[in-house]
Amino acid sequence: MKMTVILFVTIFTISTTMQAQRDSITGVYELTGINEVASGFKLNTDSSFEFYFSYGALDRSGSGKWRINGDKIIFNSAAWPGRDFRLIQSEFEPGAPVTIIIKSQNNMLLPYVYGYADEIKNNEYPVNANSHGEIRLKTTNADSLHLLFEFVPERVSSFKTDTHEHNIFTFTFEAWLFEFFFNNLELSVMPNALYGKHPLLQKEDCTFEKVQ
Structure with missing residues (x-):
């Protein structure tokens, strides 16, 4: 009986200590010391968090568990779904080069899309979309296409x-384009x-x- 009481008290103490630690760390944290950048975390008591980042006209966000x-x-x-673009249509035009077309309700995003076929060779760069969201590649044959968005440089679709x-x-953006996906990010x-x-x-x- 005595051992049971001691074990219960020990577990209760650990649990109480962990709860106190979680409660003490919850709150809003803002990035300091970097001009023109607003960023931070909101740590909630249920171990969820919200992240924001703002620089000029660029806004990104994220959420998850801490x-x-x-x-x-x-x-x-949650894991990144694997692609930031969705194929909505494909067709064949005889004699035409491989062409990527980006459709969006926000046309201001179109010039910030880049694409390439297969692998990039030395001294080559992804092709920038024009103001209409068109990317014409210098090839008529490709096994794969790759897309990236300038303001989300960490991901390639x-x-x-x-x-x-x-x-x-023809592609369009996925809804989570501006979301940042966390994978074991550690802060002290x-x-x-x-x-x-x-x-x-x-x-x-x-x-x-x-x-x-």
Whole structure:
């Protein structure tokens, strides 16, 4: 009986300590020290989080679950679905080069799409879409097409193709285009602050100060 009571007290103490630790770290943290960039995390008591990033006209966001491991906080979200573009139509035009067409209700996004076929060779670059969202590749034969969006540089969307059957491909953006997907991002937990690499900036020593 005595051992049972001791075990219960121990488990209760650990549970209470962990709950207190979670409660103390919850709140809003904002990035400091970087001009013209607004970014931060909102840590909720149910171990969920919301992330935001704003730079000029670019806004990105993310969400998921956080957990504490020692003096680190670890962020994870649902896995990236694998593509930021969806094929909505394909057709064949005799003699035409492989052509990618991007459709969107927001035409301002179109010039920021790039595409290429198969693999990029030395001294080659992805082809930039024109203002109409058209990318004409210098090939009539390709086994795969690859698309990327300038403001989401961490992801490339790839598609298998058979250019003997189709050479004109029309795509649109997926709804999650601007979402950032977290995969074990670690930040150090400091008194009223989080410290470490920003998920979207090439900067390893960022500080997010607690403001709420």
